[in-house]
Amino acid sequence: MSLKFPIYMDYHATTPVDPRVIETMLPYFNEKFGNAASRSHAYGWTAEEAVSVARERVAALIGAKNPKEIVFTSGATESDNLAIKGVAEFYKEKGDHIITTVIEHKAVLDTCKRLEKDGCRVTYVGVGPDGMVDPAEIEKAMTDKTILVSVMLANNEVGTVQPIEAIGKLTRARGVLLHTDAVQGIGKVPFDVEALNVDLASITAHKMYGPKGVGALYVRRSKPRVRLTAQMDGGGHEFGMRSGTLNVPGIVGFGRAAELMRLEGVEEAKRFVSLRERLLASLSKSLDAIQINDHPTQHLPGNLNVSFSFVEGEALMMAIKDVACSSGSACTSASLEPSYVLHAMGIGDDIAHSSIRFGLGRWTTEEEVDFVIQLVSQKVQKLRDMSPLYEMHKEGIDLASVQWAAH
C-alpha cells in the first residue's frame, strides 16, 4: 500500500469520520430530515426515534444508567461551559468555590476565569512532574463552600490519565459535584460514570471518529440528581438544559461512533499501544538526548509526547511536513508561550520548545510509523547539525550554566 501524505498523526486534534458512521448519517440529511421536536407527524417521530437510539448508544459507552442523562450539545467546549457555568449558577446559594487543575483544556480554564470575574472563587490545583493530579491536593483545597470539582479524564498534550476514581470517592463523600472533561480518554481508557462517581462529563464526537459540531454533556439524574441552569434560552430542548433544534444527522453519527467505540475501542487500543511502542523504541535507538513527556504507565494508548533536545519544535515540524502532528513550541501558538501543560509539569521552556506530540489512531499503519521513524530521525539529526546548542552539548558545555541573554 502506498503512503498518503502528509501522514496523519494528530488524532488528539480530531479524527476522520468512520465510513460506517457516514453511512448511518446520510439518510438524515434529506430522506429523514425531520425536526426531532416535531411531534405532529412522521418526519418528526422518525428523527426523534433516531435521536433516542443515539442517546442510548452514547449512554452505553460511558455506563450511564439512564439515556436521559445525555444532553446533546455542539461539542465539548459547549459541554464544559454548560457544566461549569450551569452548576455555578444553579448552586450559588450553596457555595461559590470551584476546584480545577492547571492542565485543563482552555474550555474549562477560561470558563473558570470568567466565573472568577463574576465573583466565584476557583482553586487551580497543580500537577506533579509526571503530569498527574494528586487527589490529596484536591481534598486539601475543599472547603464547605466548594460546589464543583472539574478534572479532565486524560490530558490532550501528554495523555496523562487522571485518577478520577480516587477523586470521585472524595467528591462523593463530601457531597461535591464532579465534572470531567472526558474528551480525550473516552473509548480508549476505562470510563464508567457509575464506577467512577462522575456527576457531569463532557464528550465530543469528532475525537472518536464521529462528525464535528456535536457533543454531549452527561448530567447525572439520580444519587445525586444534578441540576443546571441552562446557558442557552429557547425552546427548552434537551430536558430544558440546552435549547436549539437538534443536529439530528450529527447526533445519529455520534451515536454510531459511540457504539463502534464501545465495541471496538478496547481491542484497537491494543494496536495503538504496540505502534506507540515501536515508534518510541526506534526513536530512542536512533537519537540521543530525547525526553518522553508522557506518564510512564498512565497515558493514552496512542499518545507520544517527546522532546528532541536542541531542536526547536516548529522548525522540526517544518522539516517533517510529511507528518501532520503538533508541537508544544511557542511558535505554533499565537501567544508565543510554550505549552502551559508542560510548564505545569515543571518541564523547562527549552524542553517544551522542543516537544512534538504524535497521536496515533484508527487508521495509523505500521508502514506509516516506520516512515515517520526514519523521517524524524533524519531531520532531527539535520537540525541538530545546525544547532549551536547541540554543538555545545557535544563539547560538554552545561547549557544551564551559560549566561543567556533572554529577549
Next chain:
Amino acid sequence: MGTLDKNDESVGTGLVGAPACGDVMRLQIRVSDDGVIQDAKFKTFGCGSAIASSSLATEWLKGKTIDEADTIKNSMIAEELNLPPVKIHCSVLAEDAIKSAIADFRTKQAAKRSLAK
C-alpha cells in the same frame, strides 16, 4: 551553515538569544587584514524564520567590510524574507548576532593591538 574556529583571532563570534525563549543564534565572521568579511557561518536553534534570518545574514555579510556589515538592520532582513509580525523578533535576533560577532572581532583586534604595543 557551520562553524569557524572561535579561537582564531581573525574570527568574530556572536551568540545571542536563549534556549528558554526558543531561539539561539551563533553567527561567526572571518575578516581579512583589510577589514573585509571573507566568510560567515551560522548555527541556529529556533524556528524556520530564525534559521532563515541567520542564514540570510551570513549571505549578506560575505564580501562586506566590517563597517558596511554594521549597517545591516533587522528591517532589511524582515523585508527580504517577508516575515509576518509575529516573526519580526527573529530578524531582530539576527541583527543582534551580527552586531555581537562584529563586537567580538573588534575586541579581539583591540587586544591584539594592545599586546603588540
